[in-house]
Amino acid sequence: MASIDSMNELLVDELRDIYDAEKRLTKAIPKLSKKATNDDLRDALDQHLQETEGQVARLEEAFGHLGEKVRGKPCAGMRGIIEEGNEHVGEDYGDDDLRDAVIIGSAQRVEHYEIAAYGTAIAHARLLEQDEVVRLLEESLEEEKAADRKLTELAESVVNLEAADAEDEGDEGELALVGASVSRGRQSSSARPRATASARGKGSPASAGRTGGRSRSR
Numbered sequence: 001m002a003s004i005d006s007m008n009e010l011l012v013d014e015l016r017d018i019y020d021a022e023k024r025l026t027k028a029i030p031k032l033s034k035k036a037t038n039d040d041l042r043d044a045l046d047q048h049l050q051e052t053e054g055q056v057a058r059l060e061e062a063f064g065h066l067g068e069k070v071r072g073k074p075c076a077g078m079r080g081i082i083e084e085g086n087e088h089v090g091e092d093y094g095d096d097d098l099r100d101a102v103i104i105g106s107a108q109r110v111e112h113y114e115i116a117a118y119g120t121a122i123a124h125a126r127l128l129e130q131d132e133v134v135r136l137l138e139e140s141l142e143e144e145k146a147a148d149r150k151l152t153e154l155a156e157s158v159v160n161l162e163a164a165d166a167e168d169e170g171d172e173g174e175l176a177l178v179g180a181s182v183s184r185g186r187q188s189s190s191a192r193p194r195a196t197a198s199a200r201g202k203g204s205p206a207s208a209g210r211t212g213g214r215s216r217s218r
């Protein structure tokens with residue numbers, strides 16, 4: 001492997017990593033979407049697939065600005081996150097809502113990884129005064145953050161409560177996979193903690209557990 005001797009080379013290397021990650025996602029997101037049951041979740045994934053294709057195009061543009069060939073470099077991190085997501089989503093679930101809750105968790109792991117990667121690359125592009133590259137990357141970063149917020153919203157308002165209801169119906173065995181938001185379903189609904197406004201604003205999946213907002217009755 002060639003050595004990296006300048007901030008410019010480091011930025012190009014980072015962009016190659018992100019480029020590979022985004023290309024992998026254009027194949028991985030449709031698989032997640034196909035497995036999702038909740039309509040809103042499927043719509044969110046399909047919308048983010050389109051955005052991801054735009055993000056690939058933006059990275060190609062960024063390589064052009066830097067006078068570099070468009071080329072990816074295998075992103076082991078994203079490969080691992082996708083692999084783990086497929087593994088979890090492929091388990092047997094007693095209820096489709098439980099699988100949807102797992103799909104959200106997998107997708108949010110993807111988004112957080114990308115948010116970190118774009119954030120660092122933007123900082124480096126700024127140091128290099130590559131304003132056009134900064135602008136392109138920031139546009140993608142905003143889409144990743146919005147996708148993450150949307151997934152948190154779905155986790156809080158739709159899918160996890162339905163998964164919690166599945167537990168009430170006696171699907172005890174699968175619960176370890178969906179985490180704390182589901183175990184809250186053991187409490188009576190009046191005792192279910194509301195996410196605080198500040199926790200909700202940070203887009204944390206751990207803030208799930210809000211009451212109300214169900215979009216589907218069963």
Ligand SMILES: [Fe+2]
Nearest residue numbers: 022052055114
């Ligand atoms: Fe992305």
